[in-house]
Amino acid sequence: MRWLKALDRTFHGITGAAAASLLLLLLGLLIVLYDGARPALLRFGPGFVLGSSWDGAHDLYGAYPAIAGTLLSSGLALLFAIPVALGVALFLSEMAPPWLREPLAYVVDLSAAVPSVVYGFWAFYVLVPFVRSTVEPGLASLTGGTGPFSGSPTGLDLFTASIVLAIMIVPTIAAFSREALRAVPRSQREAAMSLGATSWEASRLAVLGPARRGIVAGVILGLGRAIGETIAVAMVIGNIYLTPTSLFSPAQTLASLIVNNFGGVGPGLERSALFEVGLLLLAVTVGVNVLARLLLGQTSEPRGPRRPAGFRLRASALLGRQHHPLPHPVSPASASAGADSAVAAGRWSSHLVDRVPKNLRRRRALHWVVVSICAGALLLAILPLASVLTTAFDRGGGAVIQPSFYVSENPLGCNPGPGRSCSLGGIGPEIQGTLLLLGLGALVAMPLGILAGIYLSEYGRRGRSRFARGASFVADVLTGVPTILLGVFVFAVFLRLDHDSATSALSGGFALGAVMVPLVARATEEGLRTVSTGVREAALALGFTRHRMSLRVVLGSARNAVVTGALLGLSRAAGDTAALFVTAGSSSFWFQGFNQPTAALTPFIFTNFGSEYANLASDAWGAALVLLLMMLLISVGARWVVRSRSVGAEL
Amino acid sequence: MPPKLQVIELDARYGDRHVLYDVSLDIPDAAVTAIIGPSGCGKSTFLRCLNRLHEETPGATSTGRILLDGEDLRSKDAVSVRFRVGMVFQKPTPFPNLSIYENVAAGLRLLGVRRREELDDGVVDALLHAGLWEEVENDLDAPGTSLSGGQQQRQCIARALAVRPEVLLMDEPCSALDPIATHKIESLILKLKREYTVVIVTHNLAQARRVSDHTAFFYLGKLVEFGPTLKIFEQPGEKLTENYVTGRFG
Numbered sequence: 001m002r003w004l005k006a007l008d009r010t011f012h013g014i015t016g017a018a019a020a021s022l023l024l025l026l027l028g029l030l031i032v033l034y035d036g037a038r039p040a041l042l043r044f045g046p047g048f049v050l051g052s053s054w055d056g057a058h059d060l061y062g063a064y065p066a067i068a069g070t071l072l073s074s075g076l077a078l079l080f081a082i083p084v085a086l087g088v089a090l091f092l093s094e095m096a097p098p099w100l101r102e103p104l105a106y107v108v109d110l111s112a113a114v115p116s117v118v119y120g121f122w123a124f125y126v127l128v129p130f131v132r133s134t135v136e137p138g139l140a141s142l143t144g145g146t147g148p149f150s151g152s153p154t155g156l157d158l159f160t161a162s163i164v165l166a167i168m169i170v171p172t173i174a175a176f177s178r179e180a181l182r183a184v185p186r187s188q189r190e191a192a193m194s195l196g197a198t199s200w201e202a203s204r205l206a207v208l209g210p211a212r213r214g215i216v217a218g219v220i221l222g223l224g225r226a227i228g229e230t231i232a233v234a235m236v237i238g239n240i241y242l243t244p245t246s247l248f249s250p251a252q253t254l255a256s257l258i259v260n261n262f263g264g265v266g267p268g269l270e271r272s273a274l275f276e277v278g279l280l281l282l283a284v285t286v287g288v289n290v291l292a293r294l295l296l297g298q299t300s301e302p303r304g305p306r307r308p309a310g311f312r313l314r315a316s317a318l319l320g321r322q323h324h325p326l327p328h329p330v331s332p333a334s335a336s337a338g339a340d341s342a343v344a345a346g347r348w349s350s351h352l353v354d355r356v357p358k359n360l361r362r363r364r365a366l367h368w369v370v371v372s373i374c375a376g377a378l379l380l381a382i383l384p385l386a387s388v389l390t391t392a393f394d395r396g397g398g399a400v401i402q403p404s405f406y407v408s409e410n411p412l413g414c415n416p417g418p419g420r421s422c423s424l425g426g427i428g429p430e431i432q433g434t435l436l437l438l439g440l441g442a443l444v445a446m447p448l449g450i451l452a453g454i455y456l457s458e459y460g461r462r463g464r465s466r467f468a469r470g471a472s473f474v475a476d477v478l479t480g481v482p483t484i485l486l487g488v489f490v491f492a493v494f495l496r497l498d499h500d501s502a503t504s505a506l507s508g509g510f511a512l513g514a515v516m517v518p519l520v521a522r523a524t525e526e527g528l529r530t531v532s533t534g535v536r537e538a539a540l541a542l543g544f545t546r547h548r549m550s551l552r553v554v555l556g557s558a559r560n561a562v563v564t565g566a567l568l569g570l571s572r573a574a575g576d577t578a579a580l581f582v583t584a585g586s587s588s589f590w591f592q593g594f595n596q597p598t599a600a601l602t603p604f605i606f607t608n609f610g611s612e613y614a615n616l617a618s619d620a621w622g623a624a625l626v627l628l629l630m631m632l633l634i635s636v637g638a639r640w641v642v643r644s645r646s647v648g649a650e651l
Numbered sequence: 652m653p654p655k656l657q658v659i660e661l662d663a664r665y666g667d668r669h670v671l672y673d674v675s676l677d678i679p680d681a682a683v684t685a686i687i688g689p690s691g692c693g694k695s696t697f698l699r700c701l702n703r704l705h706e707e708t709p710g711a712t713s714t715g716r717i718l719l720d721g722e723d724l725r726s727k728d729a730v731s732v733r734f735r736v737g738m739v740f741q742k743p744t745p746f747p748n749l750s751i752y753e754n755v756a757a758g759l760r761l762l763g764v765r766r767r768e769e770l771d772d773g774v775v776d777a778l779l780h781a782g783l784w785e786e787v788e789n790d791l792d793a794p795g796t797s798l799s800g801g802q803q804q805r806q807c808i809a810r811a812l813a814v815r816p817e818v819l820l821m822d823e824p825c826s827a828l829d830p831i832a833t834h835k836i837e838s839l840i841l842k843l844k845r846e847y848t849v850v851i852v853t854h855n856l857a858q859a860r861r862v863s864d865h866t867a868f869f870y871l872g873k874l875v876e877f878g879p880t881l882k883i884f885e886q887p888g889e890k891l892t893e894n895y896v897t898g899r900f901g
Binding site: 188193195197359360363364 | 704709734736744748762820
């Protein structure tokens with residue numbers, strides 16, 4: 001039996017090491033960025049955050065315009081997103097007919113799965129022209145074109161970037177808010193209703209209050225996403241490094257600054273300055289995510305008795321008002337002697353009853369106004385997804401129905417003219433590259449993530465291990481770290497290890513792995529946690545050792561959840577552009593070796609989205625449609641896995 | 652005296668599940684009526700029909716009529732029915748983000764009461780009535796959840812009383828409480844029945860016997876027997892009732 005014990009310990013060790021890799025990832029990120037940023041830190045000191053130039057000729061760098069652009073764009077995005085997301089959450093949790101809730105929530109969640117490069121692409125072709133021709137001139141004429149509405153509307157500016165960001169964070173905020181609303185027990189709503197509340201009043205009185213903390217946490221997570229969002233912003237914000245003076249100013253954000261410049265710079269002060277920008281971005285996003293997770297963690301804690309100071313004063317003031325001429329003054333001193341004598345039955349009933357019909361019509365009307373507003377918010381939230389899909393089918397549909405599209409190389413850029421037709425070519429190398437990169441990433445991330453997830457769930461239960469709880473927290477925070485930083489991290493590590501393969505298939509694969517690991521680990525942990533303690537104890541009572549219990553019984557019955565988590569990670573990685581853009585290099589050729597740059601779908605879209613050649617633009621739309629279809633397939637697949645609960649112990 | 656509530660041929664379902672069969676019952680005014688029966692006999696559903704809360708559960712339906720002072724509940728707006736028929740739940744349900752004061756004032760505010768004096772009066776009155784005033788008079792701004800379980804339940808009773816309902820429904824109000832808190836609520840019920848019609852669902856036979864004037868025994872969704880409490884417990888007319896009240900099953 002001794003070897004069984006040893007096996008148990010080994011299993012504990014291996015899963016623990018996997019969990020530790022999460023901590024190492026965050027720590028490594030910090031160290032690598034700091035290390036890279038050191039020359040710039042020494043050169044510019046704290047003045048870096050106030051400097052406003054990005055001047056390669058004189059080697060002068062400052063982050064102020066990017067900081068301002070980041071804060072303004074994400075702040076504005078929150079302003080747009082919060083009302084819509086709250087409306088969506090309220091409608092889905094409180095108002096929609098029960099049979100409609102799940103499907104609608106699914107559609108909203110789906111819009112979170114659209115890759116940011118596709119959102120950017122769509123915004124560039126659909127949103128930007130609309131904003132330029134209609135929204136911004138309208139705003140300018142309404143306000144007289146002064147203050148924040150001054151300047152000439154170009155559509156490629158802070159305002160458009162904020163709208164795109166808002167579209168992207170609405171699903172996040174809505175999902176967290178909906179969870180918080182749904183966590184409020186039914187009895188709370190019923191208590192309010194049995195007081196005579198309309199359904200909206202019951203939500204306001206009994207549901208919104210208790211859910212407040214969860215909603216705030218969702219908003220903060222949304223803010224974190226907005227700050228870290230890279231690609232979609234870079235595609236519509238105009239990318240001019242000036243401190244914005246108006247909503248219609250083109251700008252840069254911290255993240256867009258990195259992705260726009262990182263590929264083009266060699267070793268030197270500019271790269272170091274970009275590392276410092278990365279360090280700033282890491283600090284802000286980690287800070288925001290830690291705050292949100294702390295808030296979320298607190299919701300589960302029971303609220304103990306609390307005695308705020310100052311109530312005594314106010315309560316006695318209340319009683320001190322006895323000289324007020326009341327209809328039937330209640331004297332607590334005498335009343336407490338015989339409570340029932342002070343309370344004449346029906347004393348108020350009459351005049352309260354009179355009140356009912358009068359304010360009831362208004363309250364009913366208010367209820368329907370709120371329901372309509374929330375339903376409108378839902379429509380508004382679904383609109384972008386619908387538009388993205390129709391646009392992609394419209395512009396990319398022609399490409400994807402041709403079999404040659406999937407196997408041909410990219411065409412030479414060309415515009416059809418009189419007597420000249422262009423070859424459509426295809427995106428064969430990009431598809432090959434993406435599959436390869438995903439495979440490499442999965443090879444790293446799946447074992448690591450699943451083992452770490454097992455550790456977090458099995459050894460971190462009931463707060464037994466502070467380390468496991470910490471690692472779980474870090475995994476949550478890591479899912480909020482902008483992927484561009486993970487890309488920079490992997491790039492820098494490869495640069496140190498093997499200079500020539502810093503931008504290569506291998507590097508890109510690792511970058512995608514880093515994107516996937518925290519997602520897979522957390523999804524596995526959550527999935528395993530749903531397996532009841534009873535099942536675990538039953539297995540242990542049957543004489544299973546701990547690791548066999550974890551592997552066979554627990555993992556067996558939570559298999560679907562783990563598969564779903566893996567699919568989620570794959571889907572997120574497949575749609576990622578930022579991390580690949582700085583690691584996979586640029587190539588439009590078929591696979592040339594693991595240490596060579598590789599083509600991939602998302603960077604292909606990002607480099608060709610504004611192409612002046614019609615055939616390349618069509619190919620980019622085709623690639624976007626392929627990505628979207630992939631996401632849909634994965635999402636539907638994951639749902640199907642969850643649905644078909646073939647939970648068997650036949651493992 | 653005419654009955655406060657008349658239940659006529661009430662049938663209730665949750666989707667396909669039939670939970671109440673053809674229940675007819677007259678609930679007398681200014682008295683306590685206890686509903687007893689084993690788990691799953693439909694007694695909570697019956698109670699929830701009396702203030703039309705049943706219909707808020709997704710998939711729930713009912714047929715038959717319930718008359719309040721001779722008027723059909725269905726002919727009236729559900730919100731104004733619930734304002735006349737208050738309810739207290741099994742577990743205390745204070746609104747967790749509101750103070751004790753605001754919890755009790757919640758119903759008054761819904762009715763549009765805005766004047767501070769009027770609110771103050773209503774809250775103090777309701778708390779006195781619920782026998783909670785002395786325990787919380789210095790803590791009115793503390794969160795409603797900071798009280799003990801029994802105090803929270805009396806706070807919920809005060810909240811229901813503040814709008815001056817005519818009927819008070821209680822769904823196992825003591826099942827989550829210790830004996831001392833239970834005793835306080837029972838004596839409160841005895842006091843309330845002078846002014847209110849109280850309908851209480853309870854698992855606890857001794858409690859039904861202590862607080863109620865009339866008792867209805869439900870079994871598998873049917874009303875088996877209804878009559879004065881003493882008669883139901885001492886000389887039940889049905890064998891089933893006798894077996895239940897003497898503890899042979901349930």
